[in-house]
Amino acid sequence: MTITNGEAPGYVRAATPAASAGPEHVEEPVAYDAIILAGFGGPEGQDDVIPFLRNVTRGRGIPDERLEEVAHHYRHFGGVSPINEQNRQLKAALEAELAARGIDLPVIWGNRNWDPYLAEAVQEAHDRGFRTLIGLATSAYSSFSSCRQYREDFANALEQTSLGDELRIDKVRQFFDHPGFVTPFVEGVRDALAELADRGITGSEIRVLFATHSIPTADALRSGDRTVDYGEGGAYAAQHRAVAEVVMREAGSDVAWELVYQSRSGPPTQPWLEPDVNDVIEGLPAAGVKAVVVVPLGFVSDHMEVLWDLDTEATETAEEAGLIAIRTPTPGTHPAYVRGLVDLVMERVNGTPTGERPALTAYGPWFDVCRPGCCENVRAGFKPAIAGLQP
Known part of the structure; x- marks a missing residue:
């Protein structure tokens, strides 16, 4: 029998009894005490920028000189990432929605890379007498950085606080x-296309670009269930493509669209998902396109990758190409999004049968x-993580 991190395969770390054996969907009600809202975190002043970037790149040995090359994105906005304030607003919106429904579930917020850290949130939960927690990560898709790393963050928080034997986290x-x-x-998308139509721009004169964060191709291929072939880009790209198709269908549009990527980093020799949003925009005029609608499909709020990579760089690229550019909103604290997040929590509270869970693509409802x-993180391999079968 193979053993991983001292545990037999099939074990789900720190899980409630309903999830500990690893069913794809937990259809047994669980009485949670609180919600842990897990965010990425961001600097809130110029002095925070380099320490924050050290946290983001920990373990990679990147010198401060190279970090400063990225820091100018944050320096441009006074050293303040909007992400912490957005999570404060989301926390408040979730609390209001829970209260309106008469649901007694406190929301405790913690971050991966900046104060308040996730370990502090876990410690706060324990200090307030909570023992059974449901994690809510501010990321929608399957990949290492958007799913498994949050699962590792929760496991790290339990390790740092020595509370692994006292708390259960799904x-x-x-x-x-x-x-x-x-x-x-x-x-x-519907609003953007209507605005362009009012300006006399329709059909083939428009291109809709669905933008998401690029990731290393090797990591993308390992996203999702390893027993399933999702095609090029793994589950990460497949999920985005499927959602983009739904968006265009629900918007009632047959305008041409494309999935594009942004915010790549790492050495040039390492393949990352392409095409880059700026490269695509540069080539649109030759195709007779007059306007581009940029949809930040991979993001839940207007954090730095949206403000800099889309609102600054991609917008400048569009202007240089002579294109009208409209960037559509992220979910942020949209009422439907907030209600949906609470619905996701209540699926687990109520043990909602899989067939009754809403999902708009053939890939859902996800596990x-x-x-x-x-x-899997190709560079670092498998580390302890909650809410998943080992490894």
Whole structure:
């Protein structure tokens, strides 16, 4: 029998009894005490920028001189990433929605890379007498950085606080195709196309670009259930393509669209998902395109990758190409999105049968408990993680 990290395969670390054996979907009600809202984190002043970037790149040996090359994105905005304030607003919106429904579930917020850290949130939960927690990560898709790393963050928090024997933490499923997440994008595309139509621009004169964060190709191929062939780009790209198709259909449009990537980093020799949003924009005039609608499909809020890579760089590229550019909103605190997040929590509270869970693509509803080997980090390998079968 193979042993991973001292545990037999099939074990789900720190899970509630309903999830510990690793069913794909947990259809047994669980009485949770609180919600842990897990965010990426971001600097809130110029002095925070380099320490924050050290946290983001920890273990990679990147010198401060190279980090400063990235820091100018944050320096441009006064050293402040909007992501922490956005999570404060999301936390407040979730609390209001829970209160309106009469649901007694406190929301405790913690980050991966900046204060308040996730270990502090876990310690706060324990100090307040909570023992059974449901994790809600601010990321919708399947990949290492958007799913498994959050699962590792929770495991790290239990390790740092020495509370692994006292707390049980499950996690809501990835919600890329949940109506609450998709609805704001549908509205954004519909509104953008209507605005362009009012300006006399329609049909083939428009291109819709669905933008998401690029990731290493090797990591993309390992995203999702390792027993399934999702095609080029793994589950990560397949999920985005499927959601983009839903958005265009629900928006009632046959305008041409494309999935594009942004924010790549790493050495040039390392393959990352392409094409880059700026490269695609540069080539649109030759195809007779007059306007581009940029949809930040991979993002839940207007954080730095949206403000800099789309609102600054991609917009400048469009202007240089002589194109009209409209960037549609992210979900943020859109009422449908907030309701959807609470619905995802309540699926686990109520043990909602799989067939009754909303999902707008053939890939959903996604797993409550991640499959073995899901979203491996090629560089670092497997580390302890909650809410998934080992490894």
